Amino acid sequence: MTAPHPVVPDSEDCLIEARHALLSFGATPALQGASVRVGAGEILAVMGPSGSGKSTLLHCLAGILTPDSGEIHYSGRRVDTLREQERSALRRDHFGFVFQFGQLVPELTAEENVALPLLLGGARRGDALREARGWFGQLGLGGLEQRRSGELSGGQAQRVALARGLVARPQVLFADEPTGSLDSLTGEQVMELLVAAARQQGTTVVLVTHEARVAAYADREVIVRDGTVRSMSTHRVGS
Amino acid sequence: MSVPIALLGLIEREPSHGYDLKRDYDAYFGRGKPLPFGQVYATLARLARDGKVVPGDAEPGAGPDRKRYAITESGRLEIADWLAEPVEPEPHLQTVLFVKVVLALMLGRSAERYLDTQRAAHLQRMRELTELKRSGGAVDALLADHGLFHLEADLRWIDLTCARLDALSEMVRA
Numbered sequence: 001m002t003a004p005h006p007v008v009p010d011s012e013d014c015l016i017e018a019r020h021a022l023l024s025f026g027a028t029p030a031l032q033g034a035s036v037r038v039g040a041g042e043i044l045a046v047m048g049p050s051g052s053g054k055s056t057l058l059h060c061l062a063g064i065l066t067p068d069s070g071e072i073h074y075s076g077r078r079v080d081t082l083r084e085q086e087r088s089a090l091r092r093d094h095f096g097f098v099f100q101f102g103q104l105v106p107e108l109t110a111e112e113n114v115a116l117p118l119l120l121g122g123a124r125r126g127d128a129l130r131e132a133r134g135w136f137g138q139l140g141l142g143g144l145e146q147r148r149s150g151e152l153s154g155g156q157a158q159r160v161a162l163a164r165g166l167v168a169r170p171q172v173l174f175a176d177e178p179t180g181s182l183d184s185l186t187g188e189q190v191m192e193l194l195v196a197a198a199r200q201q202g203t204t205v206v207l208v209t210h211e212a213r214v215a216a217y218a219d220r221e222v223i224v225r226d227g228t229v230r231s232m233s234t235h236r237v238g239s
Numbered sequence: 240m241s242v243p244i245a246l247l248g249l250i251e252r253e254p255s256h257g258y259d260l261k262r263d264y265d266a267y268f269g270r271g272k273p274l275p276f277g278q279v280y281a282t283l284a285r286l287a288r289d290g291k292v293v294p295g296d297a298e299p300g301a302g303p304d305r306k307r308y309a310i311t312e313s314g315r316l317e318i319a320d321w322l323a324e325p326v327e328p329e330p331h332l333q334t335v336l337f338v339k340v341v342l343a344l345m346l347g348r349s350a351e352r353y354l355d356t357q358r359a360a361h362l363q364r365m366r367e368l369t370e371l372k373r374s375g376g377a378v379d380a381l382l383a384d385h386g387l388f389h390l391e392a393d394l395r396w397i398d399l400t401c402a403r404l405d406a407l408s409e410m411v412r413a
């Protein structure tokens with residue numbers, strides 16, 4: 001029953017790493033030397049106060065933003081020095097994303113939304129839709145395949161987004177407040193599904209959340225404060 | 240957790256032997272802290288003395304566990320009263336968490352470091368409870384959730400305190 005104590009991965013066991021990342025938006029420093037390691041297959045929660053730099057860090061790890069200085073590594077490759085085209089291919093082929101709001105394409109049906117990463121990856125439309133439909137049952141969304149995002153509740157849309165994040169079986173799922181707009185029970189269901197799917201597929205997850213109950217689904221947490229990362233797993237009490 | 244009231248409740252559910260009571264108590268309320276038999280029988284004796292339960296006729300066999308206890312009207316009333324009474328919604332501010340923070344600030348030691356360590360311990364416990372919830376039954380989940388929400392409340396307090404440490408420090412050391 002007891003969850004094992006978290007262990008910070010060694011440099012060689014880690015799949016993603018930020019080394020001393022600095023990034024400013026104009027005069028606003030968002031990351032001020034953030035370093036973090038994410039192990040392969042690990043579910044890591046990124047916590048911390050609002051404005052501390054969590055989303056910025058996530059975007060840097062996912063190759064969406066490039067730090068002004070410092071390094072981002074993924075699977076032994078340096079990511080921050082890649083050209084935008086290569087980073088975009090990396091994101092498409094290796095990463096999945098779930099964000100808090102407004103992520104479904106309103107013109108598409110729910111199943112088309114889920115199929116999107118497969119279509120972008122070059123799958124045939126029929127195959128992509130068949131694969132996408134397979135997710136609806138296990139996420140409790142059976143019957144909603146043809147709805148558009150405006151016709152889904154917040155919790156349903158969030159589960160559709162989760163399916164879209166996972167459908168291409170990414171190496172890494174980046175989730176920024178995936179339960180942010182949901183009530184406790186629905187948020188819990190989304191986390192159950194996220195964790196079960198990630199474990200089953202061996203997907204590594206970087207999960208930004210300010211909710212401790214959500215973070216408790218992760219293997220380990222780090223705290224971002226003032227643009228730097230503090231790992232708490234090194235000094236622990238009790239045990 | 241009040242052992243007498245829990246046993247009384249189990250007896251209201253159905254007249255029981257001490258052995259059944261211990262088994263059910265451990266299953267529902269014990270949470271890894273089994274009730275010693277001695278405490279079961281001592282409690283039954285007290286409940287009987289106070290007229291909350293009555294022992295049935297001794298059944299054949301050896302040992303103290305030959306009697307089946309049944310609840311009385313007065314016992315039923317006690318359960319009803321107890322259930323009607325809310326628990327004191329006490330903000331547990333004067334707990335060791337609070338004392339540690341204030342003392343650390345007073346002594347010019349790192350309260351932030353303590354709070355970070357405490358946060359990590361809280362989250363570790365929350366992970367354990369989440370695991371229990373995912374692997375256990377509905378009753379486990381009920382109890383785990385109660386623990387989770389309480390720990391979460393502590394964590395909010397920890398986060399808020401962290402954000403206010405500078406101001407607090409000035410006040411405490413003034």
Ligand SMILES: Nc1ncnc2c1ncn2[C@@H]1O[C@H](COP(=O)(O)OP(=O)(O)OP(=O)(O)O)[C@@H](O)[C@H]1O
Pocket residue numbers: 025026028029030048049050051052053054055056057210
């Ligand atoms: N596109 C942007 N332009 C300018 N400033 C930005 C931008 N994105 C973030 N920032 C600033 O960078 C800092 C870090 O923001 P970030 O979004 O990473 O915080 P966060 O920890 O995710 O906060 P929250 O919990 O509120 O989502 C903040 O001061 C924010 O105002």
Ligand SMILES: [Mg+2]
Pocket residue numbers: 054055056176
């Ligand atoms: Mg954010």
